[in-house]
Amino acid sequence: MFTTRPVLTGTFGMVASTHWLASAVGMRTLEAGGNAFDAAAAAGFTLSVVEPHLNGPGGDAPVIGHRAADGRTFVVCGQGVVPALATTDAFRDLGVDEVPGTGHLAAVVPGAFGAWLDLLARYGTLPLADVLGPALGYARDGHPLAPAAARTIATVADMFRAHWPTSAQVYLPGGAVPAAGDRFRNPDLARTFERLLAAASAAGPDREAQLEGARRAFYEGFVAQAVDTFVAGTPVLDATGRAHTGFLRGDDLAAWRATEEPTVAVPFAGVEVHKTGAWGQGPVLLQQLRLLEQLGVEDLVRDAADHDAAAAELVHVVVEVAKLAFADRDAWYGDSGDVPLDALLSVGYAAERARLVGDVADDGFRPGAPQGRAPRLARALVAARAAADAGHGDAGRGAPGAGLGEPTVSPIGLSPGDTCHVDVVDRWGNQVSATPSGGWLQSSPVVPGLGFALPTRAQMCWVQDGLPASLVPGRRPRTTLSPGLVLGAGHGFAFGTPGGDQQDQWTVPFLLRHLVGGLDLQAAIDAPAWHTSHVHQSFHPRTHTPRGLVAESRLGPAVLAALAGRGHAVVDAGPWALGRLSAAGVGPNGWLCAAANARGQQGYAVGR
Template sequence: MITTRPVLTGTFGMVASTHWLASAVGMRVLEAGGNAFDAAAAAGFTLSVVEPHLNGPGGDAPVIGHRAADGRTFVVCGQGVVPAGATTAAYRDLGVTEVPGTGHLAAVVPGAFGAWLDLLARYGTLPLADVLGPAVGYARDGYPLVPAAARTIATVAEMFRTHWPSSAEVYLPGGAVPAAGARFANPQLAGTFERLLAEAAAAGADREAQIEAARRAFYEGFVAQAVDAFVTGTPVMDATGRAHTGFLRADDLAAWHATEEPTVAVPFAGVEVHKTGPWGQGPVLLQQLRVLEALGVADLVRDAVARVDVPGPTADLVHVVVEVAKLAMADRDAWYGDSAPVPLATLLSPAYAAERARLVGPVADGGFRPGSPDGRAPRLAAALVAARAAADAGAAPRLDVGLGEPTVSPIGLSPGDTCHVDVVDRWGNRVSATPSGGWLQSSPVVPGLGFSLPTRAQMCWVEDGLPASLLPGRRPRTTLSPGLVLGDGHGFAFGTPGGDQQDQWTVPFLLRHLLGGLDLQAAIDAPTWHSSHVHQSFHPRSHTPRGLVAEQRLGADVRTALAARGHAVQEAAPWSLGRLSAAGVGPDGLLRAAADPRGQQGYAAGR
């Protein structure tokens, strides 16, 4: 099968990400003697500079790592928590029944910077200055602004000029929207990074002491103080149409540390697939694999790959995968979160998968069918029930503020996304990370710091007693979903941006590679799809009953057959769904990496 790019193959190291500069920086760190954890952090810091519309140092960053020396596989949770003062009662006192997707009211503790520091301290080898240095250089000296970032800034430019002057100061140099491809710098962010490095250097020569000093400066020092002063002292316009201060305080930052926890994994196709816990949507992928296995999906995949004309999905395969995704996502909406116990062992059990598999019929289902693990009745947020009833009654989607990920300011709509990086080194260490949040269009720049705050509280329900309820000290249920596949001495890191679609786009990729025998690049390049019947996690929580979005390359015959089964098929551009990447060790011991041509930004690097 001819692919858009070759699978990179080598013996030294591989980095794949959603931006070529991040991949190059990660490779530079490997060449300098760093390991995969050093390289992933360097790439992550770089992404926070060069893709400010997709993530930032004040955003979120779940990381899955595997240390080859002792076989340790772990999650570093860089998802910040809800502030102590952000109770459901506090929002109701403001007349707010849904957390707005923009501004101070949605701010949670910034987690990305702390997660990268934690990964470095525990598993890295290089000094912080060597790892953060490339990001400092790009912030200070500039980088080519990708077209999507320029478009996003243009969308919210008037909002910045009228309501968010600190953002205008950074992103509208000279008062104008920067051109796509122009050299763009963020001197404020460079200054923040340089001050953090100065604090680190002042701690002495010990590497871990330096990292801790930088962490304290961010979470207990000048960064935390600037955040507190801005959030408490400057009301800003948000998606409610009014200006508000927020609940985030310096004490919230000081009390938070990135945490390390076990992954959640299931066996599939002779390997183990690892994800984060149900405070994120990662187990949705694992549920899908369990149910697909119960349905005998291997035969459908082999039939699709063996097509005589152009190997690609058949209507039978797409239908089954979409129907399973709808069931798993319904369970996500009913059971996942960090604010109440999640019956995860049952949700991932073979018996429950077999029960759910029996619900997959020959035509597209139009219902919303969360299961009842352990006999427990699902309880859904009232706002979600209302949104579903409206859509099922034929109401048009609410195209108001907040469509897509991330939520965008009231000046207009600008579909958002996030970013991803995968790394493998010559020792076999592997890292998968999906940094996001702190989007320039969703939160004003903290004056003097050059970055925005995460607005992830918008994922929470202002309704008590739900797994994803707004609850101080708990993590919002994120859509961010890095992944790791582990076999006997081999395996790969993988992932994609895409909000709710992350754990849909990666399913066909895994099926093609693990069951169909396609190499990593071919599995990424192949035409893909997702269900839009699934509720979006972001305001206004819209969905399209029986919706199925399919790339044009799926083929008219396949799309017609799916429509005949009752799917509301929406044709997408030929190369538009997903921005996957992967990097790992093959069964032959060679390192491999691949990146998605979609978006025209992602690249793999290695040797």
């Protein structure tokens, strides 16, 4: 099969990410003697500077890691929690029945910085100055502004000028919209990084003490104080059309720490696939794999390689399985502590659900009843589904989905899902998959003097009590961020993609083609992708397209026509349009390997 690039192979280390500068920084860190955990953090900090429309130092960062020395596989949760003051009653008192997608009301505790520090403290080896230094340099000295970042800034420039002056100061230098490729600097962010490193140095010569010193400066010191003052004291325009202060306070930051917890995993095709818990959407990938096993996916993948009819059958089955799994996500996932995850991932439940897959596109919303429990659905979700079924409302506004995994941004900063990704493997076999996100330049105003914005992840919570994903102080919003790890006997790989709700759809054909079909990592990434937009978006205003199927034209006209004939509302996204997958790991032959997506002409893998 033709591939856009070779699979990289070697013995020293590999880094793959959504931006070539982050990949290069990760590799530099490995060359300097760091391990995969050091390199992932260095690449993550760099992504927060060079992809500001996709993530920031004040965003979110779930991380899955594997330590080869003892076989330990773990999640570092960098998803910040809902503030103590952000109750459903508090929103109702404001006359707000849905958390807006922009502004202060949606702000949660920034988790990314704490997650990287936690990963470094537990598993890294290098001083913080070595890991954070390249990102600081790009913030201070500049980097070539990514085209998508330039487009995003242009889209929200008028809003910045009129309503978010702190963002205008950073992103409209001299009052003008910067062009793609301009040397873009963020002096305030550079000074923030310098102050954090100074706090680390002041904590003494011990590496762990330095990391703790930087953490305290962020979560208990000058960063927390600036966040408290801004959010509590400065009303800003948000997606409600009104200006509000917010609920996030310095005490919320001081009370929070990144946590480590086990992964959730299922066996598939002779390996184990690892994801986060149900506070993220990661288990929805595992549910899909369970269902596909029940439907004989091995035969489907084999036959699809040679026949258009079989290829259409494979896409149809994968899409119908996604509808069922994501309906369960919307009904059952959250940080409530009452998610029947074992039942949702059981073989028996998968067999029961697989019987619902028919020969034509289903247009319903069918969450299951694990352990005989009735699903609990948000009223707003039920209303949106009813409007779509009646053929009116705004259900179709998100039809094309999130494209490459970069944002489709409105002039008021609404984004239906966006993030970035990095994968690392080192010469010792340690592996890391991380999906930093949040703190988007377009969704929250820059905190004065800090140079970065806050995460607006509370928009994924429901202003309705009694649901797994209800807005509850101290809970993690049910995020879409979904790093992944595959582990076999002596081999495995980290993988992931940007794309909001599409993350755990685009990775399904990738895994099927690699683990079942035998394609190498690069060929599996390059192969045509698809997803269903029938799934409710997790982001405000939570649109969906009944029976929507977004596919790359390289599937072929006969396949697309066959899918339309089965009742799918097919959207041809173009030949190279969906996802920004990357992967890095250890192959069955013992070589280190990595691959990255050519779509968008920005992601790269490096290694030797």
